[in-house]
Amino acid sequence: MQECKDCPIRHRAVCARCEGDELAQLEQIKYYRSFEAGQTVVWAGDKMDFVASVVTGIATLSQTMEDGRRQMVGLLLPSDFAGRPGRETSAYDVTAATDLVMCCFRKKPFENLMLNTPHIGQRLLEMTLDELDAAREWMLLLGRKTAREKIASLICIIARRDASLQLNAADGELRFDLPLTREAMSEYLGLTLETVSRQVSALRKEGLIRTEGKRQIVIPDFDALLEETGDDSDGGFLI
Amino acid sequence: MQECKDCPIRHRAVCARCEGDELAQLEQIKYYRSFEAGQTVVWAGDKMDFVASVVTGIATLSQTMEDGRRQMVGLLLPSDFAGRPGRETSAYDVTAATDLVMCCFRKKPFENLMLNTPHIGQRLLEMTLDELDAAREWMLLLGRKTAREKIASLICIIARRDASLQLNAADGELRFDLPLTREAMSEYLGLTLETVSRQVSALRKEGLIRTEGKRQIVIPDFDALLEETGDDSDGGFLI
DNA sequence: CATATGGATTGATCTACATCAAGGTGAATG
DNA sequence: CATTCACCTTGATGTAGATCAATCCATATG
Structure with missing residues (x-):
């Protein structure tokens, strides 16, 4: 298992500013998961008891209508973050578009860590705001x-x-x-x-x-x- | 000027959980602005030195392409939040769809307050995540x-x-x-x-x-x- | 009271993209 | 080496929604 300091997620993601104690705590709740291209990470509605950061490969978030029409709503490249703190289930299908490695953090301990480590929350807010901007640019693309x-x-x-x-x-x-x-x-x-x-x-x-x-x-x-x-x-x- | 405790934004927005000192601080950096239906609050690219919460009326966020094609990317109803902490300019046209009253907070002091008041940041993260979900639902609508x-x-x-x-x-x-x-x-x-x-x-x-x-x-x-x-x-x- | 004025409606026509259908290509497999 | 399988390309045709254009309607204005 890699050290977090070598982990690509340090570029953008949650643990980028952690050190010492925090890093040690992150290490404890961290684990890696690999998926082959085409595999589903979680289905919409399924329990998702972790949050994660893409290490290598590409993951997609998609929504599906009853009749099968599908729309991708998120494209996760290395260092991107997936999962919503404070929610039990995934709102979207998460799929490996290519072979994929994710760095996962068990959700409950991650949320606890967030409470004691303000900059993780701040970082998450920044990243979520970036994603919102991206989503809005994407809406222009889809609509016009x-x-x-x-x-x-x-x-x-x-x-x-x-x-x-x-x-x-x-x-x-x-x-x-x-x-x-x-x-x-x-x-x-x-x-x-x-x-x-x-x-x-x-x-x-x-x-x-x-x-x-x-x-x-x-x-x-x-x-x-x-x-x-x-x-x-x-x-x-x-x- | 209204007391914050009577202000509709308490239902969902940033100051919902504030009390005592924090509320007093919020009061100091808070002011109200009114707009008539059709008026522009800010243009995309313009300086925006406040964040705000809708009190009454409806505001829209839109993007415009060079040739004039427009796509709305946000619809702000009472209690919704506008503005991005940590950004100087507005990324979108903000327009009053109806007569509109907004409760504004000057950005710089608001950001300072955020640093000392973790639950404001937490609240903002929750709200941003909700908005992101809404944007993604909206993407399904636009795309499919x-x-x-x-x-x-x-x-x-x-x-x-x-x-x-x-x-x-x-x-x-x-x-x-x-x-x-x-x-x-x-x-x-x-x-x-x-x-x-x-x-x-x-x-x-x-x-x-x-x-x-x-x-x-x-x-x-x-x-x-x-x-x-x-x-x-x-x-x-x-x- | 006539007349703008800013929506909203409705019709006729056009076109970008969807749909249906038939091959093509290249890597994997026995 | 033939065959399969997943993916991609290209063609023919159909259609949902865009575009262009005329009219309507309600409120505001001199």
Whole structure:
């Protein structure tokens, strides 16, 4: 089991500012869980007795309607946080989009720790406010953007998040793995997977992106792609 | 100026659990502001040196794209909270949908108070988590629901929120004011106002709702209307 | 009292995306 | 090495909702 100081979650997540005693306490309630791509972490409505931070891989939060329509409502990249203190059950399906490792904290002790360690609560508030902003940006995408703009936006979001985690070859080109299936992309964007496929092809034919293999994406000119998102040129950040 | 203890925001908002000293401190940094329907409280990007709680009326948070497409991303009813501690500018247009009174707290002293008063931060975290859940429910609506389901959902949301504030004649019928213009509804739902109008008319013709005057709505059978939202029958809550 | 004015409604038409359907591709498996 | 399986692509067609345009209605205004 890794030391928390080596754990990627220190970048953004709850224990980033902990030291000494607090860190020791966190260690005690901490454990790692691994999932294979496609596995479900918890179903909506199921008991969820932990909160967690993504270490490696990608997890998604989704809602499902009775007739099966699905909408993704959260995309968790490394260092992102999942789970709501003060709630027994998960409100969403949590699914591993890729192979996934999560750093889990048992909920009850975590909540106790929160009471005695104000900065954990503060950190959590900051992170929740960030997530709320991301959700609102996402709402604009869902409510008002065209299919083409949605695809361009998603690619930019992933590229940006990816770039912030590890520096990519900055010879103008941006190269990275698109870790979502067409179906997952369609659930993110409120489209069908056919429309996703068509629009990705369209961007490829126009030279705005290249695809190498099935999942690797190359963006020759990031700003050109940004133009297609519909966002303000200097626009903030999503997710 | 009202006493905080008489202020509607005590129901849900930040000062709900304050007493003695804290309340006195809150009083000192508190002031009220009134707006007429249609007025803008702040524009996205503008300096916002306060946080606030809605006392009476309705405020909206919206995002605008360069070409004018608009999406509402927040609907603030009495007792709801606006503003992000730790941020200088507003990320959204804040607009008075009806005549509006807000209870404002100057930001800097509010943040200081937060540092010394853990339960304010805790309360804020709870509220932010609730808002995040609401935003995610809203994402499902925007991404996957039909126009008809969107309208039914919005009417149910307002009815529910309204009912929780003051008890309505519970003789089966639910009667309340729909405080949004067709345009505001369309911005909430990611539709055009024409589509909103058509779908409201459709629900009326089918007897699922009645309209009295321009804004008053009567729901003869709430459960019947709920059926049209696409949500699980026991479904939670929005906004 | 005539007349703006700011919603709201309703109709006709268009189109972006969904739906239905048929292959294609590449890694995994016996 | 053939076969399967999961995923992706592309085509043909359908449709929900957008767009464009006219009219209505209630309140406000000189």
